[in-house]
Amino acid sequence: MIADMSAEDIVGDYQEVTLQLYGGITRKVLYTQIETPYPDGKLIVSTTNPEGVITHVNQSFIEMSGYDEAELVGAPHSILRHPDMPAAAFKDLWDTITRGETWQGYVKNLRKDGGYYWVKATVIPNIRGGKLVGYTSVRRKPSRTKVDECINLYPTLFN
Amino acid sequence: MSYMFTVSPDFTPDHISGWYIFNTWLQKHTGIGIHLEMYDHFLSQREAIQADKIDLIYANPFDAAMLVREKGFLPLVKAQGAADEALIAVSGESQTNDVTDLTPGTRVAYTDDPDVRLMGMIMLEPGDLDATNIVPVVADNYVLVAKHLLKGDADVGIFLAEAYDGLSSMIKKQLKVLVRSQISVIHHALMIGPKLQDRRDEIQQLLINMESDEKGGGVLKSLGFEAWQRVDDEEMEFMIDLMDTLNT
Numbered sequence: 001m002i003a004d005m006s007a008e009d010i011v012g013d014y015q016e017v018t019l020q021l022y023g024g025i026t027r028k029v030l031y032t033q034i035e036t037p038y039p040d041g042k043l044i045v046s047t048t049n050p051e052g053v054i055t056h057v058n059q060s061f062i063e064m065s066g067y068d069e070a071e072l073v074g075a076p077h078s079i080l081r082h083p084d085m086p087a088a089a090f091k092d093l094w095d096t097i098t099r100g101e102t103w104q105g106y107v108k109n110l111r112k113d114g115g116y117y118w119v120k121a122t123v124i125p126n127i128r129g130g131k132l133v134g135y136t137s138v139r140r141k142p143s144r145t146k147v148d149e150c151i152n153l154y155p156t157l158f159n
Numbered sequence: 160m161s162y163m164f165t166v167s168p169d170f171t172p173d174h175i176s177g178w179y180i181f182n183t184w185l186q187k188h189t190g191i192g193i194h195l196e197m198y199d200h201f202l203s204q205r206e207a208i209q210a211d212k213i214d215l216i217y218a219n220p221f222d223a224a225m226l227v228r229e230k231g232f233l234p235l236v237k238a239q240g241a242a243d244e245a246l247i248a249v250s251g252e253s254q255t256n257d258v259t260d261l262t263p264g265t266r267v268a269y270t271d272d273p274d275v276r277l278m279g280m281i282m283l284e285p286g287d288l289d290a291t292n293i294v295p296v297v298a299d300n301y302v303l304v305a306k307h308l309l310k311g312d313a314d315v316g317i318f319l320a321e322a323y324d325g326l327s328s329m330i331k332k333q334l335k336v337l338v339r340s341q342i343s344v345i346h347h348a349l350m351i352g353p354k355l356q357d358r359r360d361e362i363q364q365l366l367i368n369m370e371s372d373e374k375g376g377g378v379l380k381s382l383g384f385e386a387w388q389r390v391d392d393e394e395m396e397f398m399i400d401l402m403d404t405l406n407t
Contacts, residue, residue, distance in 0.1 A: 040258075040338045041246075041282060045401065058344075102407050120284070122404040128396060136397070138404040141285045144259060 002079055004028035009066075010114040021078040022052060022090060029083060034115040036064065044119065044139035050132055052077045052094075066112035077137070082110040086157035093123060097135055100125050106142050106150045118147045161192040162214035162355060165207065167347055168198050169219060169272040169319070177381030178217075184378045188365055189358065201271055214352040220345045221273035224399045232350040233359060234395040236366045236387035242346050244320035245278035246339040250308045251332070258337055261286035261315065268296040268304045268313035274345060277405055279317030282338050305330050344398060348390050363389060 002025055007014075012032040019027050045058040057065075057072045065072065065080060072079065081090075085108055096103040103123045108116050119139035126134045164185075166178050175197065182195040193215065198204035205222070207213055208230060218226055220243060226232035249255050265288055269276045280290065296313040298304045301322035307313035309330070320339055323331070349366070351359050369375035370386040379386060 038285075041340045041342075043342050043401075045344070047397075060341075102403070104407055122407050124400055124404050124407075126396070126400055128393075136400040136404060138401060140281055140405075143285055143287045145287050 002027055002075055005030045005112075005114070009112055012114065014114045017083045019081060019083060020087075021076065021081055022094065023076065023078075025076065025078065027078075027081075029081075029110060030114050031083060031110060031116065032114040034113075036111060036115050036117045038117055038119060038141040039064070040141065042141075045136070046072075046077070047126065047134050047136050048077050049134045052135070054079075055134060064111070064117055065109070066115075071112075080109040082108045082116055084108050084116075084154060086154050088157045089154070097123050097125055100127075100132070106146050107139075108150070108154075109139075118142050118150075120146070161194050163207075163212050164193045164195045164215040165204060165213050166195075166197060166217045167219040167222070168201055168204055169270070169275075170197075170217075171322070171325075171383065174381065174383050177378070177383070180378050180381050184369075184375065185362075185365075188372075189362060191355070191358070201273060214355050215349070216352075217347055217349050219272070219274055219347060220398055220402055221277060223348065223350070223395060224402060226350055227395060227399060231353040231356075233356060233392065234390035235349045235351050235359065235363045237346045237348045237390050238382075238384040239386040239388040241384070242343050243274050243278070244340045244342060244345075245275045245282065246318050246320045246323055247279060247282050247337045248305075248308065248316050248318060248323065248334045249314065249337060250311070251335045253314070253335060255314070255337065256335075258283055258286040258288075261288055263288065263292035264294060265315060266294040266296050266313045267315050267317065268298055268307040269317040270298055270300060270304060272319060274402070275319045276317055277402075278340050278342065278345070281405055282340060283315070302326065302330075305334060309333055344401060346398070348395065349387070 004027055010030050012034050014030045014032045016030050019029055021027055042060045044060045044064055046054055046061050047056040048054050054072050054075055054077055062069055093103045105121055107119050107121045110116055120142040121139045123135050123137045125132055126136055164182055182193055186193050296307050301318050304316040305326055308316045366387040367389055
């Protein structure tokens with residue numbers, strides 16, 4: 001399950017929109033224009049089960065997302081979905097990883113406080129004994145040039 | 160029958176005798192004949208692994224995927240509390256204060272230590288640098304990486320953080336750290352090959368208990384370690400998955 005965002009958690013002026021997430025989930029999100037810079041030298045790491053439900057997060061994930069570990073584990077990974085991210089990017093992600101391949105892309109993530117942070121994300125299938133048991137996602141600091149390209153590109157990918 | 164043990168060529172020179180002492184201790188406590196073969200370079204070590212000559216290895220995390228998935232190795236232990244971290248440094252006189260100040264054509268000094276180079280190159284990505292647009296300056300060790308920076312032969316250097324911290328204070332005073340990794344989950348591990356795996360549980364337990372052995376504690380000290388800590392199969396698989404994502 002994934003709860004709607006709450007106005008009391010938001011820092012700064014915000015906008016409101018309802019997102020249709022993977023798996024038929026609907027979520028009201030509140031978002032601001034405040035960017036949190038990606039911390040130097042750190043990796044944000046998480047694992048999910050094959051359905052995209054979070055099973056593990058590292059400390060950097062907790063710090064950057066603004067959620068507690070207990071709020072994250074058991075939630076769908078789309079808890080980070082920002083309304084500026086086109087659905088086509090996540091369709092490409094799921095199409096790629098369900099084929100057993102690695103996906104890489106630049107993603108604007110939504111924080112619990114309504115702010116955002118950009119990452120370079122890599123997602124790989126976890127195969128154990130020949131069987132898919134989940135996915136690992138590792139985010140690193142992106143190149144600002146690439147982020148600027150995405151800021152121009154992503155709005156053109158909405159239908 | 161004798162088995163072959165080897166150590167990742169990025170071992171610190173101060174601990175080379177420690178590995179021979181450890182091998183003697185291990186043979187005594189297992190009754191297994193083990194020959195320790197030290198390689199100077201990763202390439203020659205990998206050739207020996209590919210030729211199935213190696214049965215026990217203190218492995219660089221970069222090689223863990225190949226060892227587990229192609230050669231059937233399994234993890235035993237890691238040095239307690241140890242993690243491989245990298246850092247990016249420049250000469251203290253450099254005008255560069257942030258990785259994003261760097262431009263294509265930057266001369267990057269590094270060693271052939273594969274996991275450190277990988278972590279270092281990732282930390283250069285925010286500056287739009289990658290393997291295709293840097294000028295590599297390959298050095299035999301981290302002291303030489305530092306010297307390349309001080310002599311102006313290289314613009315930035317990629318260091319194993321532990322090796323950088325071990326440089327003399329005179330050298331460090333002339334350098335400037337731009338970024339230091341805080342990954343925590345990438346580490347070397349002692350791994351066991353297929354021919355010895357029927358002894359895996361016994362050897363793993365022996366190593367975990369080594370710190371409380373009469374002479375074991377001293378042997379660990381000669382390696383620069385406090386104790387061995389168990390690495391289970393899933394921890395190793397997680398690290399391999401993580402390395403795979405970084406290698407992409």
